[in-house]
Amino acid sequence: MPDLEVRIDEKRFGDAVILRDLTFSAQCGEFLALVGPSGVGKSTLLNLIAGLDPLFDGSIHWHGAPLHRHAHSPERLGMMFQEPRLMPWLSALDNVRLVLADPAAESERARTLLQEVGLGHALDAWPNQLSGGMQRRVALARAFAVDPRLLLMDEPFVSLDMPTGNRLRESLLALWQRDRPLVLFVTHDLREALALADRVLFLSEPPARIMLDYVVPLERPRNLEGTAIAKLQERLFSRHPSLLSGALEAPSVRHDT
Template structure:
C-alpha cells in the first residue's frame, strides 16, 4: 500500500514569508488501485505528485510503500511528453530502464501495443502530439512500475485522441496491476477513470472529500452515467471544483458517509 502523509509543504514567497502549499494531507492507495485527484488551480496537485515521486524532498511528512520509503518502482507521466529530441522513439522509452536486459523486448511490445511499431527509429519531431503522448505512456510502463504518477497527461489533446489514450492507459493498468495516482482538473475524466476520486481543498491543499466507485465497466468522460454523477456531485457541492465544501459537507462533524459512496473528509 502507498501511504502518503504530508504534514506541511511550504515555498518561500517574495516577501520572505512562506506559502503553505500542502498541509495535513493524508492519502492511501491500495495495490492496483486507480485514484484520481481533482482540485482547483494552485491547490498543490502537482506538488503532491512531486513529493510522492521523490522530486521534492523539502517537505515535512513521509511517503512509504508497504511500510518502506518509496525509492524505486515509480513511473511518472507529465503534462508534456518530455521526450529527448536527439533520441529515437525506442531510445526515449529505454531511457528510464537502466541496465535491465529484458527492457528492450518489453519496450518493443509496448510500442507495438501503442500502434507505434513502425516508428521505433523515428525522432520525436516527426511525431504528432498524440503519438508523442503514446511514447511517453510506453516509457512510464516499461519499468513495470509499482506506482504510476500522472500529472494531467492528456491535457490539451483533442477529445478522440485523449479517449484513445485513456483506453490504452486502462488496458496497461489492468495488465500490470499498477497503483495509479492520476491528477486532473477535469471532473468527467476523473469520474470515468478513477475507482476513487479525491477532491482537494484550496491552498493549503488537503483531501476534503472522496468518492468511491459506483459505476462499472469501461467508460468515457461523456458517458451518460458519468455526466449524471457529475451533475449530482455538483448539485450537492456547487463549489466543489473551487476547493470548497458547502454546508451539505457536514464540516466539523468528523467523517460522514453519503450517498453513492461519497465520504466527506473533515478530520485534517
C-alpha cells in the same frame, strides 16, 4: 496495511503554505484521480510522493518504507507529465529503452509496449516526426516500461483533442488493467476522473487537504462522453456544489459514494 500512506502535516514554499493536514492511503491495483483548482498543489503532492522533494512536515510510506527521507524514491516508479519530455536526439524506441535497466536485454519489452499503444510502425521515428498525440503515446509506453508498481501522472492528456485523448485513455486503462500498478492521476477534468478512476480525491483551496474521498460507483468500461458519467457528475455537483472550486462546505466532508 495500505501500500501507500501519505500524511502531509505541512508543505510550504517560503511563507506560502501549500498543503496542510492532507492524508490518504491506497493499495496497489487502485486507480486514484486527484482533482482540485489550479495552483492548489496537486503537482507538488506528486513530487513529494515521488521522493523528489523532502522538504515538508509529515511522512510518506511505500510498502512500509519511508519516502520522506532525502533521495528515497520508490522502486519501479513510473512518471508521466503534462509534456512528453522525449529526448529529441533519440528515436521513439530509444526513448522507451532509455529508462530500462538493461536496454539491450529488454529491448523487446520496449518494442511490445510501443506496439500496444499503436506505434509499432513508428519505432525509428524521431520525436519531431511525431504528432503531439503520438509523442504522448511514447511517453505512456515509457512510463510502463519499468513495470511500475506506482505510476504518477500529472495531467498527461491535457490539451489533446477528444478523439486523441480517448485513444490514450483506452491505452492507459488496458495497460493498467493488465499490470495493476497503483496510479495517481492529476486532472482538471472531472469527467476524465470519473471515467478512469476507482476513487477521486478532491483537494480544497490552499492550504490544500483532501475534502472528499469519492468512490466511483460505476462499473467498467465507462464512456467519458456517455450519459452515466454526465449523470454522476450532475449528482456530485448537486451534493457538493463547490467541489471544483475547492471551497470546503463542511468540516465533516470526507468520504462519499
